[in-house]
Amino acid sequence: MFQAQTQSDTFVSMMSADIDRGKRNLGVTTIYLMRHIGMNAFQTALLPHHNSKQIKELNNISIENLKQSSLDITQEIQRVFSISETVISENNQKIHFAGDILDVFMNLRKWNEEIVWGKRTITYFVFDPLNRSFAPSKFCAYVAIPTTAALSELSLLNSCRSEMSINLYAKLDGTDSRFDGRRARLHLTQNLAMTQHEISEVPQIFRLFENWLFQHSDSINVHPKGIKILMPPEPFTKKFVSC
Template identity: 95%
Template sequence: MARIEGKLAKYLQDEFKRLSPNGWECHSEVAILSPDLEKFLGYEPRVDVLLQRTNSSQKFWMEFEISRADPVANHTKFATTHLFQAQTQSDTFVSMMSADIDRGKRNLGVTTIYLMRHIGMNAFQTALLPHHNSKQIKELNNISIENLKQSSLDITQEIQRVFSISETVISENNQKIHFAGDILDVFMNLRKWNEEIVIPEKRSVWGKRTITYFVFDPLNRSFAPSKFCAYVAIPNTTALLELSLGNFCRSEMSINLYAKLDGTDNRFDGRRARLHLTQNLAMTQHEISEVPEIFRLFENWLFQHSDSINVHPKGIEILMPPEPFTKKIR
């Protein structure tokens, strides 16, 4: 049996069952391997939650990472299982990590997701109860089931987040456009924009765009347009298998792809992008005047990119990440 951490994981299992959408059913502690493979390999892995359509046409194998010392162990469990019992196209692995998992371990999880995709798996990582900080998660994990039922946790939103980040928004050539699943995905896009915009050919493709909302990375003290940061471009399975690992395209947005989609496909939408970042990934939105220490950094950054960015006349809004991706600005 899989180890249940505190009371919170058990509560989540029960609530996912109770709140399964119409046409879906939910089971907990489901075997991943066939009985023959369990006997042959000598271990019996189980999944926290299997959420599947009642006709079994779509299955989400979900792990709740609340406060584990090794939260990437479940990624490895599913990846190695894939070697013996290949995941089907109807299967999707989803790891949900709380704020009580430190930044390095969360990021290790996301990068392991990239490797899982490279071997042909549908895999995602996203936030678990993202509007609760580490201290609050610890408190929730140490209270009774009865008290958890009184805590007003919005478990329906947790289920919807799984659907939101796993659903393909747009299919474009050999790529599937999705909403970013994790803050690292957002920051990878932020870094990619800043890397590409200094290349003359990329800067020409970007042109000069009027922007209101910017994502801020406190650790690297950098910014990028929020819409660019909110979408990822996942190579489809065929494209992934044709790539060598050294040339493996992770899932960042690119300036070329952004320019192709922006203004030509209404599914690629700035408002939806911003709401995803604030609602599903718990980024907080601030008027630039509210954060003067960040305003100074933004002015310096904007000066470097004045040929590429016009600030919207109504002002600047900054989107900041939640714990554990924050750092005091000095």
């Protein structure tokens, strides 16, 4: 802990649903700063399919009962590797799966800011309850982390950013099989506990989607078979539900 991190070292922080959303977001921004000073650092979810109440119960049971529980420790370890291993290296950037829901939302907002990519047919969309906006799930599932060599040429603000960009997405999409929509969707649902919904299951959100789509009809074609909405887990939906 008190020695410099070597190039082969990786720091991973894991946070459960029992951690307040603000503290989780603060943790992610701390990871950004750690990367700025050259550390290979990540944050991801701990037991993402357990809600806050379930985590509290686990915190209060005995070690023996915890050992006998059905926790899938292998899946937790696999999540660490899935977000810390580089998927693709491209132009001084390392493409990784998004480690935290905040990374997903930052990508979503970046897509809505840039949104210049011609017109594409999309089936799966991530929904951000706070801003009530959407973006293609594949775009949201990957982050682009500057390499150590690139950090010296970037400002503090830019070196801390790891969102996917429209230009990078367009370059990778369809040209590199590792940049895959199905893998992206499975990562969001399995590793970050996002839930997939048919539009009939979430009529209120679908109405928001129709309004959003009207504003972005020049960039999005809805797949003829319809769309699927990916929703974030607790506590990221509380604000929307209470509205």
